Amino acid sequence: MEILVCIKRVPDTAENEIEVNRDGSDIERDDLVYSVNEWDNYAVEEAIQIRDKVGGSITVVSVGDEDAEEVLRREMAMGADKGILLSDNAFEGSDGEGVATILKAGIEKGNYDLILTGAQADDGAGQIGGMLAAMLDWPYASLVNIIDIVDDKTIKVGREIAGGNQEMNEMDLPCVLSIQTGINEPRYVGIRGIRKVASMEIPMLGVKDIELLSESVGKSGAKVKRLDYFVPELGEGAEILEGSTDEIIDKLTELLKAKGGIK
Amino acid sequence: MAERKLFTGGEFLVTEPRSDDVFAPEEMTREHKMIYAAANDFVKREIDPNIAQIEEKSEALTRSLLKIAGEIGLNGTDIPEEYGGEGMDKISTGLVSDVIGGTASFAVSHSAHTGIGTLPIVYFGTHEQKKKYLPKLAAGEWVAAYCLTEPNAGSDALNAQTTAQLSDDGKYYLLNGEKIYITNGAWADIFIVYAKVDGEKFTGFIVERAFPGVSSGVEEKKMGINGSSTTSVVFKDCRVPVENVLFEIGKGHKIAFNILNIGRYKLGAGVTGGSKMTIAEASKYANAREQFGKTIGSFGMIKNKLADMSIRTFMAESIIYRVAAMMDDRFRTSAIGAKTPATENAKMLEAYAVECSIAKVYCSECLDLCVDELVQVFGGNGYVAEYPIERMYRDARINRIFDGTNEINRLLIPGTILKRALQGRLSLFDEIQKLNNENNVYSFDPTKLDAALLGIQKYMLTTCKKILLISVGAAVNKFLDSLAEEQEVLAMMADIIMEIFAAESGLVRAQKHAAAKGEKKAVYHIAAVKIYMNDMVPKVVHWAKQILVASAEGDHLSDRLAVVNKLSAYPPVDTIKLRRLIAEKVLKTKRYPF
Numbered sequence: 001m002e003i004l005v006c007i008k009r010v011p012d013t014a015e016n017e018i019e020v021n022r023d024g025s026d027i028e029r030d031d032l033v034y035s036v037n038e039w040d041n042y043a044v045e046e047a048i049q050i051r052d053k054v055g056g057s058i059t060v061v062s063v064g065d066e067d068a069e070e071v072l073r074r075e076m077a078m079g080a081d082k083g084i085l086l087s088d089n090a091f092e093g094s095d096g097e098g099v100a101t102i103l104k105a106g107i108e109k110g111n112y113d114l115i116l117t118g119a120q121a122d123d124g125a126g127q128i129g130g131m132l133a134a135m136l137d138w139p140y141a142s143l144v145n146i147i148d149i150v151d152d153k154t155i156k157v158g159r160e161i162a163g164g165n166q167e168m169n170e171m172d173l174p175c176v177l178s179i180q181t182g183i184n185e186p187r188y189v190g191i192r193g194i195r196k197v198a199s200m201e202i203p204m205l206g207v208k209d210i211e212l213l214s215e216s217v218g219k220s221g222a223k224v225k226r227l228d229y230f231v232p233e234l235g236e237g238a239e240i241l242e243g244s245t246d247e248i249i250d251k252l253t254e255l256l257k258a259k260g261g262i263k
Numbered sequence: 264m265a266e267r268k269l270f271t272g273g274e275f276l277v278t279e280p281r282s283d284d285v286f287a288p289e290e291m292t293r294e295h296k297m298i299y300a301a302a303n304d305f306v307k308r309e310i311d312p313n314i315a316q317i318e319e320k321s322e323a324l325t326r327s328l329l330k331i332a333g334e335i336g337l338n339g340t341d342i343p344e345e346y347g348g349e350g351m352d353k354i355s356t357g358l359v360s361d362v363i364g365g366t367a368s369f370a371v372s373h374s375a376h377t378g379i380g381t382l383p384i385v386y387f388g389t390h391e392q393k394k395k396y397l398p399k400l401a402a403g404e405w406v407a408a409y410c411l412t413e414p415n416a417g418s419d420a421l422n423a424q425t426t427a428q429l430s431d432d433g434k435y436y437l438l439n440g441e442k443i444y445i446t447n448g449a450w451a452d453i454f455i456v457y458a459k460v461d462g463e464k465f466t467g468f469i470v471e472r473a474f475p476g477v478s479s480g481v482e483e484k485k486m487g488i489n490g491s492s493t494t495s496v497v498f499k500d501c502r503v504p505v506e507n508v509l510f511e512i513g514k515g516h517k518i519a520f521n522i523l524n525i526g527r528y529k530l531g532a533g534v535t536g537g538s539k540m541t542i543a544e545a546s547k548y549a550n551a552r553e554q555f556g557k558t559i560g561s562f563g564m565i566k567n568k569l570a571d572m573s574i575r576t577f578m579a580e581s582i583i584y585r586v587a588a589m590m591d592d593r594f595r596t597s598a599i600g601a602k603t604p605a606t607e608n609a610k611m612l613e614a615y616a617v618e619c620s621i622a623k624v625y626c627s628e629c630l631d632l633c634v635d636e637l638v639q640v641f642g643g644n645g646y647v648a649e650y651p652i653e654r655m656y657r658d659a660r661i662n663r664i665f666d667g668t669n670e671i672n673r674l675l676i677p678g679t680i681l682k683r684a685l686q687g688r689l690s691l692f693d694e695i696q697k698l699n700n701e702n703n704v705y706s707f708d709p710t711k712l713d714a715a716l717l718g719i720q721k722y723m724l725t726t727c728k729k730i731l732l733i734s735v736g737a738a739v740n741k742f743l744d745s746l747a748e749e750q751e752v753l754a755m756m757a758d759i760i761m762e763i764f765a766a767e768s769g770l771v772r773a774q775k776h777a778a779a780k781g782e783k784k785a786v787y788h789i790a791a792v793k794i795y796m797n798d799m800v801p802k803v804v805h806w807a808k809q810i811l812v813a814s815a816e817g818d819h820l821s822d823r824l825a826v827v828n829k830l831s832a833y834p835p836v837d838t839i840k841l842r843r844l845i846a847e848k849v850l851k852t853k854r855y856p857f
Contacts, residue, residue: 014307017853031852035300070296077297188308189301191336191349198294244551246650 001056004112007040009071010122036071039118043179045186048079057081077193088206093219100131105210129178139175286588287772302362317490333403347398353587357532364536367658368490375446380407386608387510408451410442425458438498448494467509476501487657521612524619531622534630538576539855541633566846568636579626581768620672627662634659673757695736720796734810741814755806790841797836
């Protein structure tokens with residue numbers, strides 16, 4: 001089975017406190033530590049497990065600048081076979097539809113049976129999987145937490161639904177799935193894997209390589225434009241506790257006790 | 264990149280290295296960065312959430328963590344691939360130690376296992392010994408320990424009383440004796456044990472716990488690192504097959520001391536990681552804690568602490584990776600691996616004994632400065648057990664004691680340098696002679712300065728080397744063969760030597776970073792070096808003068824003091840402003856800022 005996993009390099013929320021920059025146009029990006037988007041990491045692990053069971057190969061793809069190469073290489077060290085970086089100045093400022101358009105053009109250069117994305121990204125809107133499926137005219141399932149390969153035409157796909165209930169579906173291949181965290185336990189990147197991929201070439205493809213019109217993507221093609229980034233004003237009845245984690249816990253415990261929440 | 268010059272140990276005192284000859288952490292390869300990230304993933308996912316349980320001295324937990332580390336490859340960076348390891352360079356080993364170093368008790372268990380527990384077999388084992396033991400150690404399936412210390416053989420390690428007697432049939436040795444303060448003592452599956460064959464020939468052995476006659480004592484009640492196992496290990500008529508003799512009969516000291524060299528380097532890397540963690544903790548707290556209506560991080564004296572912790576750690580980190588690259592360069596010249604004869608390995612491990620001792624002393628004292636200031640930043644909250652800070656303070660303290668006390672290492676640093684100078688391996692006396700002949704002692708003259716960035720600092724570093732040589736020359740002249748008895752003088756020499764090595768490592772690093780990324784991006788590196796050199800020169804002058812007054816008198820003394828005074832005149836730097844600059848960066852990033 002030929003599997004493609006779409007991954008993204010995002011600020012690591014475990015390593016950084018995200019702050020809005022001064023003019024509200026973006027977050028403060030100086031000194032941020034980046035990593036692979038957590039959901040995408042689960043998707044790659046799932047792809048590795050499928051490949052190891054039924055054979056085939058895994059390609060990881062990312063839309064981003066040259067720095068995105070580091071997350072592609074990380075996922076290759078984890079077990080993906082190939083990486084593709086879709087990168088071009090013309091891609092900058094793309095909205096969700098733009099990113100999906102770029103991915104679709106990249107996907108059409110290959111031949112895939114199954115496409116996985118993370119259900120959402122730390123800094124995203126969770127829209128790529130669905131848009132991509134629509135553009136490719138492939139079936140789509142979101143928030144997937146179980147995948148069973150039936151044969152090379154069909155898979156069974158489980159989704160967690162409200163109230164902790166589970167849904168199972170049968171789907172035709174090729175299809176697009178967005179993967180929920182918790183579907184598996186992503187493996188560690190080992191030193192042996194790192195050594196294998198450290199000097200591997202990762203092709204970088206731009207608008208010409210994937211036969212796109214520059215105007216259709218990037219800033220010029222974007223139909224959704226971000227107006228502002230800000231920290232919302234405190235609403236009534238809301239209080240933000242400040243201090244170290246321990247201080248916050250102490251304050252919270254006191255508050256809950258005072259209001260009768262705990263005894 | 265141009266090939267780095269292969270330095271001999273201690274050569275930094277008598278040469279001025281080109282910047283291309285000194286490795287800086289900013290030059291890590293992609294592979295190195297990925298290894299760092301992989302180790303970091305392991306710590307974040309497996310260690311951080313389990314700190315409290317590890318602290319309860321859980322053998323099962325620590326073993327399972329060592330196994331996971333083994334799967335990732337974090338136990339085997341020094342083990343050749345053919346024996347189940349990763350066969351990586353010393354920079355990679357340093358990176359793994361650096362990341363795991365922040366985990367206190369686990370770091371101690373891991374380091375004793377992968378360092379002094381495993382490396383004797385890597386460098387001194389036979390092919391059969393390596394084949395038998397290394398794959399299990401790399402995988403974390405077996406845990407290793409190092410048994411050198413005895414009740415009457417601590418710093419005086421060769422005074423061991425443990426004996427080994429060959430059996431009548433010549434098939435095994437009978438070991439008898441007691442080793443104390445053994446890290447991993449209750450958990451280890453194999454022990455590297457030193458014993459005297461026939462009561463005199465100091466020899467290394469690989470002893471399996473399963474051999475008859477091995478037992479561990481009770482767990483020591485310790486000041487810190489309570490999640491690690493420390494016990495005595497007793498050998499009573501313990502039968503060790505002759506094929507488990509390590510290296511050669513009577514050559515145990517070659518193993519013991521050379522393995523300690525690399526153990527010291529690894530310890531330096533680990534405590535540097537620990538220092539980085541204290542900076543992150545202090546910074547987060549300084550950002551959150553408010554007094555007088557402001558976060559305490561906005562106060563100058565707290566900023567001062569954050570800056571000092573960061574600057575010292577910057578130098579420590581610069582030392583660690585410089586030494587790692589030096590060792591790598593040397594190992595590369597003889598294709599280290601299974602086939603390298605143990606005698607060659609001994610020579611290679613010995614080459615940078617001075618630099619390894621510096622790494623151990625400098626970096627462990629850096630960590631102690633950091634944990635001390637960390638407690639101070641936390642105030643009362645740093646003193647109560649409810650916060651992890653007091654544990655970090657206690658955990659740090661052992662690092663100045665094990666792997667050779669900092670006092671023993673302070674004796675080794677000038678001792679080894681002087682020994683090599685006498686053997687003609689280091690042109691120390693020629694350089695001293697040159698200084699005596701040169702009557703032109705340079706007072707501070709800006710026109711003579713290297714026009715490059717940090718030119719004054721570079722100039723001051725050169726003068727510090729001259730000041731050292733002048734004082735060493737006087738001491739050697741006065742004490743001759745009895746210099747070894749003058750511990751106070753030797754310790755001051757060691758302090759000057761360490762400061763020079765640290766400052767040079769940081770200075771070259773800052774210059775290289777500025778050359779690669781531009782001065783603007785290197786502003787914090789540059790500030791760190793300016794502050795460090797500004798504060799270091801008076802200390803060097805103080806120690807040098809103390810050595811001089813202990814070593815010379817009359818005109819001889821006053822001439823030399825005058826020379827030192829002239830050499831050490833330089834314009835002071837506004838370090839208050841620069842420290843604030845660094846502190847602001849620490850407060851903003853909430854971590855080690857370099």
